Amino acid sequence: MLRHGWRTGAIIPELEREIRIINTEQYTHSLTWQQALMGLLERMQTYQDAESRQVLAAWMKERQELRCITKALIFRTFHNPTYFSRRLVRFSDLYMASLSCLLNYRVDFTFYPGRTPLQHEAPHWMDQLCTGCMKTPFLGDMAHIR
Secondary structure (H helix, E strand, O other), X not given: OOOOOOOOEEEOOOHHHHHXXXXXXXXXXXXXXXXXXXXXXXXXXXXXXXXXXXXXXXXXXXXXXXXXXXXXXXXXXXXXXXXXXXXXXXXXXEEEOOHHHHHHOOOOOOOOOOOOOOOOOOOOXXXXXXXXXXXXXXXXXXXXXO
């Protein structure tokens, strides 16, 4: 029986740079606005009048500019995980920038793996809520099936 929450770990020195970028105010604001803009684009595409198409074109241009700010990471390409990231998550239960990161935890601390919801599953915990989850068509109608 497995007595620990994880089995394998990886040291990824490049992670330190990525975390530094992700924690900047510019990146956070850009990513938040990009997610909001994506929701607006999804909703606006149903309108076909000239004014709506102009707004849609302006938002698409702004989205492209934001994508340039929020890319250049080794774990994510725009909104998709990179090949490296997918392989790392598949083969490593725990990863960090340096072994010294473990100094932040007690010796008897257990790392438990998180549950990743599938696209068709409604989020049940606050850490699973995201801007894209509830936009899945008919997800609200499927909520009573539980």
